[in-house]
Structure formats: C-alpha cells, structure tokens
Amino acid sequence: MKSIMFPPPPSSIYAPPMLVNCSGCRTPLQLPSGARSIRCALCQAVTHIADPRTAPPPPPSPSSASPQPPHIPAPLGQLPHPHGRKRAVICGISYRFSRHELKGCINDAKCMRHLLINKFKFSPDSILMLTEEETDPYRIPSKQNMRMALYWLVQGCTAGDSLVFHYSGHGSRQRNYNGDEVDGYDETLCPLDFETQGMIVDDEINATIVRPLPHGVKLHSIIDACHSGTVLDLPFLCRMNRAGQYVWEDHRPRSGLWKGTAGGEAISISGCDDDQTSADTSALSKITSTGAMTFCFIQAIERSAQGTTYGSLLNSMRTTIRNAGSDGGGGGGGGGGVVTTVLSMLLTGGSGIGGLRQEPQLTACQPFDVYAKPFTL
Template sequence: MPPAQQQYYGPPMQGPNQQTQQPFFQYSQCTGKKRALCSGQLNGCINDANNLKAFLMSHFGYREENIRLLTDDSRDPSRWPTRRNILEHMQWLVRDAQPNDSFFFHYSGHGGQTKDLNGDEADGYDEVIYPVDHQAAGHIVDDLMHDIMVRPLPPGCRITAIFDSCHSGSALDLPYVYSTEGKIKEPNIAAEAGMGVMSAVTSYARGDIGGVFRSVTGLIKTASGSSQKAEQYARATKTSPADCISFSGCKDSQTSADTQVANRATGAMSFAFVQALKRNPRQSYQQLLLSIRDILRNGGYGQKPQLSCSHPMDTNIMFIA
C-alpha cells in the first residue's frame, strides 16, 4: 500500500527566511470521499462510461449517487457531454478536495491535438478532447483540464484519470511519464535542477503564476533545444504535491481503437483497464501498465497505453482508487 507520510525528493534547498525546503508530495490512502465522472460519446463510448461506473461501484466502493455520467443519449440535457457540462462537472468532481479523497475521471470519445501556445509540450502540440458541441463551442485543451482537476488538489488527495481517446498520452498534462520498467522516461528535472525549479514549484503551489514565470525564465534561457525547454517548463509548472495518476489509451502520436465484446462496441483501452483489474485486483502501477499493454497487444492493437503522474512515484506500490 502507498505510504501515508509525505514523500520528499530532490536536494534540500535554501528558501525564504533561510528555511530549508524540499519538493514533496503525498500519496492518497483513498479512505475519504469518493467521486467519479464518466463521459462517453457514440455507442461504444457510452458503453464504456456505463461499464466504468459499474466497475467502480463493484471493485472500489464508489456509491452510485457520487458518480455522474455524461452521455449523448441522456434524456437530461444537463448530462450531455457538451463543453459547458464537461467543464462544470470537472469542477464538481474535485470540489472541497481533502487529503485521502479519491476522485476518478474517465473520458471515452474523440481526442486530438492543437498547437501548443505556452511551450510546455515537447512535440509542440497540446492534447485536446472534443465535446459533442465542439464545432460550435470548441475543444477542451489539456492545460485547462490540468488547471481544473489537478491544480486545486491538496497533498494526499487522489485523482485517477482514464483517457480512452486518440492522442491522449499526456491529456492531463502530468509531467512524469513512466516506462513499463517503472522508470521515468525523461530526466527528472525537478529533482536534479537547482533553486529555479524549486522556486517555480513552490510558486505554482501558492498560486503565484507571476513567480512561476519569473523562475522559469532562467531555466528556459539555459536549456538547449525546444524539447528540453518544454520538459523543464512542464516539470516546473505542472508538478503537484497531490496524488494525480493518468492511464491513457495511447501515445500522443497514436490513435486509440475500438473493439467488440459480446457483440457490443467498447473502447479498447477502457476494456483492457477493467479486464486487467478483474483478472488481478491487486497489482502495482507497473504491473497494471504491463497488464493493460499485454491485453491490447494480444488483441492485435498497436497502441501503447501510457502511465503518467503529477510527481515522481514508486511504481511498485499497489494501485488503489
């Protein structure tokens, strides 16, 4: 099980008033309130939303009154997956967040990319999801989803996100992406850099965006190459002391497939996530990532699900929600 105490990483640094500071985060024990938001469009995606709802209730103790579904077959217009409804329900999901709470966000639908405007994407593109009214109301970009569902969370509060959509590898903008060996795929900038990153992280936690940009300016000037600049910027501005986890259906450069189960359409990622935990409910994060990938590979799918986090994590601890 995840340790209950705060987890420190990176070198201690001298902060304001000569106090020693160190980046930290805290795992959630998932013993507090539980809420879930499942959004699905089209036949297969609606099936995914209903399947995830049932799974959360049967395997993780979520109560039906604390789970909201947004599907385009709903008779209630306030439960259609429009841009406004999705954003409002994201805010509902994390409202009054406390340590050891557990929130679950599942999106099954269309995903895409758009030009990155703030320099936090190594490939130059932000990831987006498409509400049913996106042609009129616009898409929802990953920076906005991060600001709503990650930024407000206190240390020790959990959100688990499942994205079953195309180009979803970094759809929640969590800066630490893990390989199947349980290792961070790129250098751990926040743990290795100096006071600039520490200052940016603490400014971000306080909501001091001006302080973030002032701190990051020096990092960007010293980084070489746009990819390294993006990694530095993302780690400095998107690292969080909360316990935020995302499993996505594919890399940012890939698409996510549909499949048929018992003659019913379903997203391949949604199916693999549920199936993996039904087969073995007690898996580490690394084991779960491998299990999901094995199910998809054995089904003939080339997409590679991704595991990302808001902080450096021990992928050998057990997945809970």
C-alpha cells in the first residue's frame, strides 16, 4: 500500500518560497535565506543576487570600457526543451532499500512514458523522467528535483500547450491549519528523501503548476498515490456513484483563496479518495507489479479504440479495480496495446494484493459534462 501516516517534519509545512529566475534558463529557483548566489540544478548557471546595501560602481568611461561578450546561457544538456507544445513530467519512486519500498512505481513510469509517446504523440525529448534508475543526479526524484521539474513543466507555456504530470509513489496527508481544506487535511506527495527533506504539500503543487496556467493551456495530472483525491487542490471534485451518476462538489476554500488557474484548464485523475489508500500490486497485470490506478488508466485508454470521455474513463477504471477484488484480479488480460507490449518487457515480481478498496477520483478547475467532454492529452 502507498500510505505513510506520521507527523511530517516542520520543513514540510508549506511557506511561499522566495524565488529568483535563473540567469541561464530562466527557471524559478528557491533562494536559501541569506544567500547571495544560487546554482541552477537544470542548466548549472550561477545567478548572483545583488546586495541592496552595496551601491553599484560608477559606469566606466567610453575610452576605458572594453567590449564584453554577450551572456550565453549554459546548455541544458539532455534535459527536454521547456517550450514544446506537449511536454510531461513523469515521476516514479520505489524507495529502494527502505522500509517504504514499493515494487510497481518505476514500472508505472515506464508504461506512462510509452503511452504518451505512442498513443498521444509526445516527443521523447519533451518528457522529463524522474526515477531512481536515472543516471543523471538531477533526475533522481528528490524533493528539490521534483520541485524543479514542476517549475520546468509550466515554464513559458502558451495557448495550445498540453502538459502532463504523472506521479506514482507514496502519498500522505497532514493536518491543515489555515482552513482551506474541506476535510481539514492537506494531501501530500512523498519524494525519495521525504524523511529528511519533508513532503510536497498540495498547496505548493497548486501554486506551482495550477495557478500560473494561462488561457489555452491544458494540464492533466495523473496521480497514483494514497490520499490523492484532491492533491492538486482543484476547486471542484466529481463525486460519482457506482451507477455512474455524478455531481460536482465545491471544494473552494471558505477564505475565498482562488485555487484555480489563470485561464487555463487543469484536470486531475487520482488513484483514490483523500481518505483511501492506493494499491501497489500484481493482481491486475498478472505479470509484474504496478500501481492499480496507473494500470487501469492505461488499460481503459487502450480498450477504447474510438476514444473516450472523462466519465467513461473514470467508470472503466473503477470497474476494473472493483472486479480485481471479486475475481482475483480480472481485467488484467486482453487489453492489448501498451498493457501487454510494455508490461511484458518488464521484470516480473512483486506480490499480489486482492480485494482492492480504492476509487479513482476526478477533480477540475471548472465543472463540465464528463460524458460529453472527450478525453485527450
């Protein structure tokens, strides 16, 4: 199971960071208190912060001034270009060699990458992968690297862009003290180093990738973690029963704080409700361990040859998970496409967990007709 419940360290309580733009790639960077310079983890450029107590030197006279070469930003190396029409951050964390280890999360990340490239025509160069298998230290899913990746995802986005954030790993929740949560809890994601650096709270995720979205930009978040129902803090939740009937619940904070976008569209599909847990299991694929939600999400898309709506997608995912509890994991076979071609390439392993008790959730920045709106990335 992907649930960790214990009081977070004080550092995980979100406070708006002091940000400066990198002098090289313009990525927002969190400036440590008292620091006068900071190195960008993405492009390695060093940004110097002016000391307001120091007066600038007088300008040199024309006769003594020597021509200066123009500033050339440090190269981004193998990182994706941040201005593609479609781009994605995929994060899968297994917490290897720890008591929190999960078996299926890196499999989830690989399968999601395959789906985005082959089904939704994302360029491989526009997908930023964060897993423990990456050799680049800036692609290890630490708290700082995850923050940088989320900033990268929305950097410079313009109308027509399609953004995806997929996360498979541990999720948790903690008491909310500012009154902006309906249930009194903040939902969190757990980076690889969460035990020392703290968790990433839904307030920060919302401020980073939801509120900046301009008109015409579309963001989809696919979160396979415990307590993830409202982990993007979006204003509206689609409450659907087993018959497929639904109403939109208003989760806007009583304080009036706006948690929507700056005109763009944000939709989140999560593995379970805020008070539920998500399974890491081999009961569905029968081949290897995966997150139950990620498996059902990919399977629902692959089985819908003519496309699908958000309502049909959500119903299909929920039905597969319910059936896994009644027939020992039915729904894992016959999917074809990504489910068989990707998972069969991965190493087998993990332990099955029957009787799944989770219900995938849908949240959005604005209510819409879930059976009329086509799903597309």
